[in-house]
Amino acid sequence: MSSVPFHYIDLRTFCYATEDEKRVTEAVRTFLPEEFEIDRVENAGHHGDRIVVLSARVERADDIRHVLTRLSELPDVETVMDELDDRVDDNCAFFLTLDKQAAFKGEVRRGAGLTLRAKVEAYPAKREAAIENARNALEDVRSTAE
Structure with a gap:
């Protein structure tokens, strides 16, 4: 895969x-290249409890490939590819939630806790083109990883 059809990938968790x-x-580092910077913002919940938002934006092509390679390890990556119609919005953004508990163990599974949002490149910026580009990228990285 010479180029990646993504402007960026955002990962975020609480x-x-x-x-x-x-x-x-x-858990967040499971998806990121080594030594990647994670932003930390401390907030307070409704009852005054501490909530820290941890996030990272991946923009370099090699780093995006790293995240996609990790995603290709999903046991149900085929299902994710089949659901792209529901996972890509009108703004060409791809959404996926990942299991935070599994990620802490180094495993890649869908679930709750970690949100992935990726801006898909599409020219013209149409949802259908974004879906096709996301599908091709996931297929490419999956076949490269095998």
Whole structure:
């Protein structure tokens, strides 16, 4: 895969007061290249409890390939590809939620806790073109990883 049809990939999760921030950070790192910077913003919940938002924006092609390679490890990546009509919006953004608990263990599974949003390149910027580009990228990275 010489070029990647994504402008960027955003990963984001919340670390609640009941969670260990280092463990949640490790869960995010499961999808990121080594030494990638993770942004940290501390907030307060409705009842004053601490909530830390951890996020990372991946913009370089090699780093995007790394994230896509990790996504290709999904046991149900075929299902994700079949659901692209529902996962790509009118603004050419691809959405997927990942299992934060599994990610801490280094595993890649769909689930709750970690949100992935990727801006798909499409010229012209049409949803159908974005779906096709996302499908091709996932197929390319999957076949390269095999």
